[in-house]
Every structure is written in structure tokens, then in C-alpha cells.
Amino acid sequence: MTTLTRHRLFWPAVVLVVLLASNVFFAPRFFTITLQDGHLYGSLIDVLRSATPLALVALGMTVVIATGGIDLSVGSVMAIAGAVACLIIGDLPNQGSVGGVLLAVGIAIALAAVLGVWNGVLVSVIGIQPIIATLILMVAGRGIAQLLTSGQIINVSSPPFRVIGAGYFLAIPVSVIIVAAVVAAAVLLIRRSALGVLIESVGASPTASRLAGIRARGLTIMAYVFAAICAGVAGLIFSSNVASADSNAAGNLIELDAILAVVIGGTALTGGRFSIAGSVLGAVLISALDITTYTIGVPAETTLLFKAVVVVVLCLSQSAAFRAAVFRRRRAAPATPAAEVPA
Numbered sequence: 001m002t003t004l005t006r007h008r009l010f011w012p013a014v015v016l017v018v019l020l021a022s023n024v025f026f027a028p029r030f031f032t033i034t035l036q037d038g039h040l041y042g043s044l045i046d047v048l049r050s051a052t053p054l055a056l057v058a059l060g061m062t063v064v065i066a067t068g069g070i071d072l073s074v075g076s077v078m079a080i081a082g083a084v085a086c087l088i089i090g091d092l093p094n095q096g097s098v099g100g101v102l103l104a105v106g107i108a109i110a111l112a113a114v115l116g117v118w119n120g121v122l123v124s125v126i127g128i129q130p131i132i133a134t135l136i137l138m139v140a141g142r143g144i145a146q147l148l149t150s151g152q153i154i155n156v157s158s159p160p161f162r163v164i165g166a167g168y169f170l171a172i173p174v175s176v177i178i179v180a181a182v183v184a185a186a187v188l189l190i191r192r193s194a195l196g197v198l199i200e201s202v203g204a205s206p207t208a209s210r211l212a213g214i215r216a217r218g219l220t221i222m223a224y225v226f227a228a229i230c231a232g233v234a235g236l237i238f239s240s241n242v243a244s245a246d247s248n249a250a251g252n253l254i255e256l257d258a259i260l261a262v263v264i265g266g267t268a269l270t271g272g273r274f275s276i277a278g279s280v281l282g283a284v285l286i287s288a289l290d291i292t293t294y295t296i297g298v299p300a301e302t303t304l305l306f307k308a309v310v311v312v313v314l315c316l317s318q319s320a321a322f323r324a325a326v327f328r329r330r331r332a333a334p335a336t337p338a339a340e341v342p343a
Contacts, residue, residue, distance in 0.1 A: 008266030009278055011317040015310070016285045020044075023295045030295070039168045043291065051287035052175040053078070053234035057254055058261040058279040059186060060227030065262055067223045068203040068271030069123055069130035074231035074258060076141025077115050078251030081108040081232035082239030083145045085161070086154040095158035104161070105236060112232025113225050115141070120221030138255070145247035154245040165240030175237045179280075182230065187276055196274075199223065203271025257286055264314060285314075 023030040023043065033042035057074045064071045088104035089095055115137060122133035167174040190196040201209040202216045210216050231251070239245050263269065264285060265278020289307055298306045316322045 006320070008275060009281060011314065012264050012266075012278065012281050012285055015314045015317070016281065016288055019285070019288045019292050019310075020047075023292055026296045035171060038171055040171045040173075043295075045173065047284065047288050047291055048176050049173050050290065051284045052173075052179045053238050053251075054254060054257055054261060054286060055179050055280050055283035056182060056230045056234040056237070057227075057251075057258040058265075058283045059183060059276065060230030061255070061258040062262050062265070062267050062274050062276060062279040063186075063190070063199065063223045064130075064227045065259075065267055065269060066199050066203045066271055066274035067220050068206065069220065069223070070134065070259070070269075071119060071224060071227045072131065072134040072255050073115070073119060073137035073141055074227060074234075075251030075254045076138050076145065077112050077228050077231040078235030078238060078254065079145035079245075079247045080115070080141055080148070081112050081235035082250045083148045083154065083245040083247055084108045084111055085236055086156050086239055086245035087148060089156045089158050089161055090154055092158075095156060096160060098160045101158055101160040105164075108236060109229060109232045112228045112235075116225035116228025117221060119228065120224035123224065124217040124220035142247065145245075145250070149245055149247050151247075156243055156245075158243075161240050162243060163240070165237045165242075175241070178233065178237065182233065183276065183280055186226075191276065200272050200274070203273075205272075258283075260311065261286055264311075 020030070027043065030043045033040055033044060035041075057078070061071055061074065085104045085108040088107060089101060092100040092104075094100070119134050119137060122128045122136070123130050126133075163174055164178070165175050169177055190199065198209070198214055198219055201212070201214060202219050206216050234254075235250055238250050259269075261282030262274075262279050264282035265275050265280070267274040267278060289310055293303050293306055
């Protein structure tokens with residue numbers, strides 16, 4: 001039991017189960033999943049669908065943090081990717097053209113990769129601190145997205161593009177399938193090869209890894225490119241789901257939720273070790289927390305406070321020092337003396 005409670009995913013999983021179970025008291029059919037017109041519907045499906053953009057961004061953020069960095073520009077990359085895709089699709093003679101939509105998606109992802117190279121070069125080659133380097137793109141990127149869209153919301157009416165965020169395949173939401181495929185590919189490439197060990201070595205000690213012959217610069221650039229591509233795909237899912245490009249709303253403050261998801265999943269912000277499964281679980285937990293606040297009727301003005309309380313409880317439960325202090329105090333509590341019997 002002690003080994004189980006010490007696992008990095010134990011307490012996030014417990015909090016997720018408690019959150020989901022608490023919804024039953026306010027929505028008895030919360031766990032009901034129905035099949036209608038070949039599509040799966042239900043609150044649990046909604047939790048997974050709403051978690052997909054955050055899970056992708058958190059996945060990329062995990063790899064960046066594992067190298068000892070951080071990426072604050074992922075929200076802006078989301079906005080740029082969605083804006084570029086919608087602009088190209090909007091100019092198509094036929095927005096229902098699959099080839100045209102694939103071209104728009106490819107250009108948006110390629111542009112996101114270029115932005116990742118920009119971040120990686122600033123950090124690993126020029127030597128700017130990651131938080132500063134990505135802060136530049138965080139501010140400038142949102143402005144670029146607004147310039148591309150002239151500050152307007154670009155609406156599109158493209159059934160093939162709509163499939164990315166709102167479509168279904170074999171009754172499962174396409175966005176969930178996309179995230180599952182990206183996570184599976186990341187696990188195979190990073191965790192099932194030496195690449196993950198090399199990334200962790202760069203995050204633990206860049207100098208030692210460089211002296212050992214590891215190409216730290218290349219790995220760092222690759223990490224930022226991966227994060228940007230994940231953010232670009234997340235931006236496409238977001239834009240597809242609302243059938244428009246909103247440069248103000250797309251990815252707004254998602255970098256903070258992504259960092260929170262990574263921390264909840266047990267990845268150290270100091271770099272050197274990471275957990276892909278933990279970050280995905282953290283994203284699902286945050287999504288479940290958002291839906292729970294609406295289900296139980298938490299007033300809008302106290303929603304952020306409610307979320308903060310849950311996050312604090314989760315962080316305290318994950319803290320070994322906090323648990324040790326609480327349980328040690330209980331064990332050290334003096335026993336109640338027995339009442340004296342009069343002679």
C-alpha cells in the first residue's frame with residue numbers, strides 16, 4: 001500500500017475519481033454514455049473532448065520542461081496555427097475540398113514548427129533564458145495572429161476541417177483519436193528509446209551531458225519544435241471545433257494550465273525527469289475540474305477560487321513532506337491518561 005501511495009500518479013488519480021464521482025450527486029446520469037447516430041455522447045466523453053487541446057499542449061510542455069526549460073508561447077502558437085489554417089481555407093474556391101484543407105493544415109503545422117525552431121535557437125544557441133525567450137513569442141505571436149486576421153474572427157464553413165475538432169470516427173471523437181495517436185507516438189519515440197534518457201540527462205545537467213558527447217543544443221531545439229507542433233495541432237482542434245479563428249480566445253492562458261497539468265503529473269520543473277502519462281492525466285483532471293464546477297453549480301465569481309482550493313489540496317496530497325508531517329503528528333499525539341480510581 002505504501003508503494004502504491006508513493007506512485008506519482010496515485011494522488012492525481014484519486015482526486016480525478018473523487019471529482020468525477022462527486023458529479024453523480026448533482027447529475028445522476030453523469031456516467032451514462034449513449035450511442036446516438038453512431039456517436040458516443042455523455043459527460044465523460046465531454047471531459048475527454050474538452051481535455052484534448054490541453055493534453056496536447058501539456059505533452060509538448062512536458063518535453064520542454066524535461067530539458068530544463070519552459071515554453072510560454074504555446075498559446076500564441078495555437079492562435080497563429082488556427083488563424084493561418086482558417087485564412088487559407090477561407091480563400092479556397094471550395095471549402096469542402098479535402099486537398100485544400102490538408103494543405104492548410106500542413107502549412108499551419110509547418111509554421112508552428114518554424115516557431116519552435118525560433119524558440120529553440122534563442123534558448124540553446126543564443127543562450128537566452130527559456131522564460132524570456134518564449135515570452136517574446138508569447139507577446140509577439142498573439143500580435144501576429146491578430147495581424148493575420150485583422151483583429152476579426154475568421155469564420156469558415158468547411159466540413160473536412162470541421163472533422164478535426166467536432167467529427168467522429170467509429171463513434172469516437174476524432175480529436176480524442178488524434179491526441180491518443182500523438183501520445184502513443186511520443187511514448188514510442190521518447191520512452192521506448194534512448195531519446196528519453198538523453199532528454200532527461202540534458203535537463204539534469206546540461207554541462208555534464210555536453211561533456212559526455214550528447215548534443216544538448218539539438219535536443220533542446222527538438223523539444224521546442226515538438227512543443228510548437230503539439231500547440232499547432234491543438235490550435236487546429238480548437239479552431240475546427242468552433243469553425244473559426246479567434247486570435248484573442250484561442251489558447252488564451254493555456255500555457256498556465258499546461259504547466260499545472262505537467263506539475264500535477266509529477267514532472268519536475270527543474271528538469272531531468274518527466275512523465276507523459278502524468279501530464280495527460282493532469283490535463284484530464286483539469287478538464288474534469290472545469291466541468292465539475294459547472295455541474296455542481298459553483299457561482300461564476302468563485303469558480304477560480306474553487307479550482308485553486310482543489311489544486312492546493314492535490315498539491316498537498318502529493319507532497320511527501322506534508323504527508324509525513326501530518327502522520328508523524330498523529331503518531332506522536334500523547335495518549336489520553338486513564339482516569340484515577342478513588343481508593
